[in-house]
Amino acid sequence: MYVxxxxxxxxxxxxxxSLPIPDSVGGxxxxxxxxxxxxxxxxxxxxxxxxxxxxxxKKAREAGSGQINPCIRKDINKVVDFIxxxxxxxxxxxxxCWRSKNWPYCDGxxxxxxxxxxxxxxxxxxxxxxxx
Ligand code: FES
Numbered sequence: 001m002y003v004x005x006x007x008x009x010x011x012x013x014x015x016x017x018s019l020p021i022p023d024s025v026g027g028x029x030x031x032x033x034x035x036x037x038x039x040x041x042x043x044x045x046x047x048x049x050x051x052x053x054x055x056x057x058k059k060a061r062e063a064g065s066g067q068i069n070p071c072i073r074k075d076i077n078k079v080v081d082f083i084x085x086x087x088x089x090x091x092x093x094x095x096x097c098w099r100s101k102n103w104p105y106c107d108g109x110x111x112x113x114x115x116x117x118x119x120x121x122x123x124x125x126x127x128x129x130x131x132x
């Protein structure tokens with residue numbers, strides 16, 4: 001516990017107070033190469049933490065919304081489609097990822113979605129077997 005306490009109360013404050021952060025806007029223009037080099041590590045750490053936090057919050061929002069449909073007919077309460085089997089000549093690929101621009105048919109949008117999210121969605125293929 002002493003190590004953590006010393007790190008938080010002594011080491012980090014000493015490090016931060018040693019950084020060449022100027023007191024005025026004009027001071028930034030008077031910094032030397034050595035000063036700028038000294039500012040790179042804390043900038044990378046703050047940038048990395050910010051980026052990681054942003055990505056974590058973004059993923060949590062996407063996962064936590066509880067909605068599978070991101071954009072199809074969001075103005076109605078329930079998306080229901082009817083397709084007459086007679087209208088299917090041979091086969092039809094029906095979207096199950098809710099990303100198709102040609103809803104309810106698959107347009108391949110599941111591919112980029114799967115790549116981006118690590119998901120494994122794909123269409124359901126309905127085949128029409130003509131009566132003999
Ligand atoms: S576009 Fe949605 S399953 Fe293919």
